[in-house]
Amino acid sequence: LSKFPPSLNRIFFVNSGSAATDLAVRLAEAYTGRCEYLVLDYAYHGNTRAAIGLSPYKFNRKGGKGKPDNVIILDGSKTIGNKGEINLQEISGDVPYTFFAESIVGCAGQIVLSSDFMQKTVSRVRSAGGIYVADEVQTGFARVGHSFWAYELYDVIPDMVILGKPMGNGHPMGAVVCTEAIAKSFETGMEFFSSFGGNPVSCVIGSAVLDVIEEEGLQQNALTVGEYLLNEMGFWKNKENWLPDVSDFVVRAVRGSGLFLGIELLSPANGLPATKATVEIVNKMKDRGFLLSTDGPYNNVIKFKPPMCFTMENAGELIRELSSVMAFRKLTSI
Numbered sequence: 134l135s136k137f138p139p140s141l142n143r144i145f146f147v148n149s150g151s152a153a154t155d156l157a158v159r160l161a162e163a164y165t166g167r168c169e170y171l172v173l174d175y176a177y178h179g180n181t182r183a184a185i186g187l188s189p190y191k192f193n194r195k196g197g198k199g200k201p202d203n204v205i206i207l208d209g210s211k212t213i214g215n216k217g218e219i220n221l222q223e224i225s226g227d228v229p230y231t232f233f234a235e236s237i238v239g240c241a242g243q244i245v246l247s248s249d250f251m252q253k254t255v256s257r258v259r260s261a262g263g264i265y266v267a268d269e270v271q272t273g274f275a276r277v278g279h280s281f282w283a284y285e286l287y288d289v290i291p292d293m294v295i296l297g298k299p300m301g302n303g304h305p306m307g308a309v310v311c312t313e314a315i316a317k318s319f320e321t322g323m324e325f326f327s328s329f330g331g332n333p334v335s336c337v338i339g340s341a342v343l344d345v346i347e348e349e350g351l352q353q354n355a356l357t358v359g360e361y362l363l364n365e366m367g368f369w370k371n372k373e374n375w376l377p378d379v380s381d382f383v384v385r386a387v388r389g390s391g392l393f394l395g396i397e398l399l400s401p402a403n404g405l406p407a408t409k410a411t412v413e414i415v416n417k418m419k420d421r422g423f424l425l426s427t428d429g430p431y432n433n434v435i436k437f438k439p440p441m442c443f444t445m446e447n448a449g450e451l452i453r454e455l456s457s458v459m460a461f462r463k464l465t466s467i
């Protein structure tokens with residue numbers, strides 16, 4: 134809890150990010166007395182029934198049943214940069230919505246939100262008694278470099294935070310951190326019980342993870358290595374830096390923070406997503422020993438989320454290999 138501002142002073146331990154989302158939903162409903170949600174497009178919050186209902190990445194794709202009636206999707210992609218244009222007009226002024234937001238939207242293609250959008254949305258939500266839940270399952274624990282939690286990038290303090298993945302560095306752990314008022318509203322309702330949440334072995338592991346982040350300076354490492362990568366990858370955005378401009382992709386954007394980055398590729402012919410090129414580049418990189426992935430609605434964003442111990446030397450190698458794979462592909466995809 135010492136990693137959070139004073140208002141976030143209650144913690145519930147569970148065993149996964151999904152269990153944390155599920156519990157956050159119960160807490161939110163106890164506190165607001167309502168079940169209305171705002172979510173970002175292409176968000177993913179977990180695999181339980183409640184979490185899928187808040188995850189356009191699931192309910193709007195293969196096998197999904199579409200958007201539940203109690204959910205409004207905000208188009209997070211419009212918030213890139215600092216435009217802050219958003220479909221806030223769809224939000225009713227007197228409903229206490231619970232606003233769920235991944236602090237950088239991974240499945241949407243590593244979308245960094247804007248402070249303006251976050252501040253406007255949260256202030257609108259709070260004015261009707263609603264709350265803001267930050268999902269830090271992917272972005273938390275120093276990964277974004279500039280801060281320990283990615284929500285800090287936007288200067289808004291959440292009412293609840295969901296934790297998972299890196300919390301146990303591979304060991305299954307999750308948690309919900311919230312305000313005293315939210316925890317109190319839950320006290321009088323149905324009892325919450327978790328057999329393994331907060332067991333001593335998990336807590337020792339979680340505590341060791343925090344120690345290692347501190348002792349090995351991993352937040353500073355994420356910042357230094359991440360800034361270097363953003364800078365080097367930014368070079369590819371400039372068309373003149375390429376060899377012959379004859380290929381089926383250009384780099385449209387390089388974005389993210391610390392060791393949570395994305396490179397978006399478009400077709401130069403029609404500006405559409407360059408999905409085929411993205412998938413091929415990621416596969417070629419695997420042959421060279423680098424596990425990247427594709428993300429975004431069209432799988433045209435190369436997602437980069439390495440272990441936190443990724444060094445400057447590793448980063449140099451990554452840039453060399455990625456440059457060579459991309460340049461080779463450019464030369465041969467005529």
Ligand SMILES: Cc1ncc(COP(=O)(O)O)c(C=O)c1O
Nearest residue numbers: 149150151177178179270271297
């Ligand atoms: C942003 C986000 N929230 C929640 C979850 C769910 O976490 P878990 O897989 O630990 O249940 C994930 C998992 O990928 C995630 O990326």
